[in-house]
Amino acid sequence: MIAAGAAVFIEPVPAGACTYGVAATAAGLEISRDSGRVAVFPGMPVPEVSVLTTAAEGLPQAGGLAVGLHTDDRYDSQPTxxxxxxxxxxxxxxxxxxxxAWRIWGRVRLLRTRPRWADAVVxxxxxxxxxxxxxxxxxxxxVLMSRNAxxxxxxxxxxxxxxxxxxxFVLSQYLMQFWGGVGEFNLWWLRLLPLAYGLVTWVALRLLLATTLGRSASHRWVPWALAVAFLAWWLxxxxxxxxxxxxxxxxxVTMLLAEVAAAARASRRPLRRRSSRRWP
Incomplete structure (x- = not known):
């Protein structure tokens, strides 16, 4: 057996049936034969198996040679x-x-905003x-994690x-796994995901300002101020x-829904009646 670039255990295969075992733990490497310890190497790291080879002849044909590998599962766990x-x-x-929430408020209708040049720039x-x-x-x-998944x-x-x-952060990684499988696991394709997140964030913030500022959101500089702040983070x-x-x-999105719910509660009117309001 070769581990860490050096031969750690070599012996002729005994006559008759026998079983070798190799156990790698935090304490080191241990080799056993027929449940008896034959070699111990304290402190040796867990080996990476790259090839299995043998000089024994005739055993595979006779069905007397078999190998089972159990990978390191030190982090394996089950939920209680x-x-x-x-x-x-x-x-x-x-x-x-x-x-x-559905029974109290009914169907949620958000305020609508007119498209501005700031939206196109963002x-x-x-x-x-x-x-x-x-x-x-x-x-x-x-990228490596999503492709491997x-x-x-x-x-x-x-x-x-x-x-x-x-x-x-399994949600974002699951989405990358799905999106990479649909297309390709390259950088520009996977970057379409954060682009979508960013655009949804921008829309949510625009609606949030329209909900919290009311008629003040109609000022021309409001979407531009938000665009500067957004791009200062985004870039x-x-x-x-x-x-x-x-x-x-x-x-x-959560902040937007919370403000819509607070505004509806303050006015004590169903959210569906607020759909008629339209801010620039």
């Missing part, structure tokens, strides 16, 4: 019953909240940034940690495959 119950309780609470600059924007530090990392069927930390399942940080653009997009 308490965690599963809490997740189901959160799902039921969210569903109940949505039902109550959309054009954001779209051009798909090809002109600099590559972020973690973009290659996210398409092949393996799950999101794993493909770059390091032995491809352990990655559960930090250095928005075009990235990290999860922050999606998080900010959902945050902007």
């Amino acid at each position: 019953g308490v965690k599963t119950a809490l997740l189901l309780a959160h799902l039921l609470a969210l569903s109940g909240t949505a039902v109550l 959309a054009s600059v954001a779209a051009s940034w798909v090809l002109l924007g600099p590559v972020q530090y973690d973009d290659a990392w996210d 398409w092949d393996s069927g799950y999101l794993g930390n493909y770059v390091y940690m032995f491809n352990v399942t990655e559960n930090r 250095p940080y928005g075009m990235t495959l990290r999860p922050e653009p999606l998080i900010l997009c959902l945050t902007a």
